[in-house]
Amino acid sequence: MIAVILMLSRGSHSRSHKLKSRALICSVLLWMSTAVMTRSSSTSDLKSKISGVEELLEEFRKQLQQDESGSREDEEDGDRCISGFKAAEERIIRASASIEQGAAFLSAPQRVFSWRDCAHACCSHPHCTAAIIQEDLKQPDDSLRCYLFNCTYRGRSVCSFSFQPGFSTYSRVNNSSRPHEPGRGSTATDSPSLDEPPRSDAGQDLVVQLPTDWAVLDGRDSTDDHDIIHYEWALVKGDPSVKMKVTHPGLLKLSGLREGIYTFELTVTDTSGQKSSDNVSVSVLAPAPNAEGQKLFVYIFLDYF
Missing domain, CATH: 2.60.40.10 (Immunoglobulins)
Structure with missing residues (x-):
C-alpha cells in the first residue's frame, strides 16, 4: 500500500493531477488508519472478552474448590457420627423397664432407608444416645423403622436390652447425649457437662x-x-x-x-x-352409709312383718 502511494506521488506532474493524487493519498491514508483502528478495536474487544472468560473460569475454579472442601467436611462429619456408635445385632431395648429407670423415648424418624440414616438422626438430636432399628419388609418403600432413646439419666446409662431377631441397636460409644460438633474432634472428657431435662413426678393417685x-x-x-x-x-x-x-x-x-x-x-x-x-x-x-340408720331400718322392717 505504501508503494502505491509513492508511485502515485512520483507520477504526478500537473497541478490538478497533484491535487487529485493528494486527495487519493489522503483517502488511502484515511482508509488505512480506519482499518488499523478497527483492527485495534477488535483486538481490544477480543482481549476484553478473553479477560472476562478468564475471570469467570477463575471464579468457577474457586467455587469448585469450595464445594469439594464442603463435601469433604460433610463426609468427615458423617464418618465421625457413624464412628461414634457401637452396633448390637438382634438386640432391642426393654422400653418399659428402661423408662422406669429414667430413660426417655425421643422420636421415631420417618423415611429411614439404612442404619446410617437412623444413626444420623440420632446424631442430630441433642439428647439421643441409642438408635433402635427394625426392618419392616411390609413397607412399600422398603423403609426401616427407627426409634431414638435417651438412655442417660443422672450421668449413667439406665437402658436394658434383650434378644430380639429383626432388630439392631446402635448405642453411642461414650453414651453422651450431646451431638457431634462439625470440625471438632472433641471427646466427652473435654466437652461441657451434660444438662439432662427434669423428670416430673406428681405422686401417687x-x-x-x-x-x-x-x-x-x-x-x-x-x-x-x-x-x-x-x-x-x-x-x-x-x-x-x-x-x-x-x-x-x-x-x-x-x-x-x-x-x-x-x-x-x-x-x-x-x-x-x-x-x-x-x-x-x-x-x-360419696359418704359411707350411716350404719345406725341401716340397723334401724332393718328393725322396723322385721317388726312390720
Missing part, C-alpha cells in the same frame, strides 16, 4: 371419701441433674370450684372437693428452662 373434702398432692419426688427452680400445678379435669393452694414448692393443698374424679398436672422447670410434666388423679367418693 389418691382416693378421698366424703365428708373429708381435702387432700395434699406431693410432687417433691421430681428430679433433675442440676436443680428444679419452678413447680406449677394445673387442674386438667374435675370440678373447677376446687380450691388449690401451694403450701411449699412441690406441695399443693386441695380443699372443697366434691364427689367425682379430678386430674391435676404438675410441670417442673430446671435451671436451663427445660420442662417435664406428669399427671395425678384424685377420686372423691
Whole structure:
C-alpha cells in the first residue's frame, strides 16, 4: 500500500493531477488508519472478552474448590457420627423397664432407608444416645423403622436390652447425649457437662371419701441433674370450684372437693428452662352409709312383718 502511494506521488506532474493524487493519498491514508483502528478495536474487544472468560473460569475454579472442601467436611462429619456408635445385632431395648429407670423415648424418624440414616438422626438430636432399628419388609418403600432413646439419666446409662431377631441397636460409644460438633474432634472428657431435662413426678393417685373434702398432692419426688427452680400445678379435669393452694414448692393443698374424679398436672422447670410434666388423679367418693340408720331400718322392717 505504501508503494502505491509513492508511485502515485512520483507520477504526478500537473497541478490538478497533484491535487487529485493528494486527495487519493489522503483517502488511502484515511482508509488505512480506519482499518488499523478497527483492527485495534477488535483486538481490544477480543482481549476484553478473553479477560472476562478468564475471570469467570477463575471464579468457577474457586467455587469448585469450595464445594469439594464442603463435601469433604460433610463426609468427615458423617464418618465421625457413624464412628461414634457401637452396633448390637438382634438386640432391642426393654422400653418399659428402661423408662422406669429414667430413660426417655425421643422420636421415631420417618423415611429411614439404612442404619446410617437412623444413626444420623440420632446424631442430630441433642439428647439421643441409642438408635433402635427394625426392618419392616411390609413397607412399600422398603423403609426401616427407627426409634431414638435417651438412655442417660443422672450421668449413667439406665437402658436394658434383650434378644430380639429383626432388630439392631446402635448405642453411642461414650453414651453422651450431646451431638457431634462439625470440625471438632472433641471427646466427652473435654466437652461441657451434660444438662439432662427434669423428670416430673406428681405422686401417687389418691382416693378421698366424703365428708373429708381435702387432700395434699406431693410432687417433691421430681428430679433433675442440676436443680428444679419452678413447680406449677394445673387442674386438667374435675370440678373447677376446687380450691388449690401451694403450701411449699412441690406441695399443693386441695380443699372443697366434691364427689367425682379430678386430674391435676404438675410441670417442673430446671435451671436451663427445660420442662417435664406428669399427671395425678384424685377420686372423691360419696359418704359411707350411716350404719345406725341401716340397723334401724332393718328393725322396723322385721317388726312390720
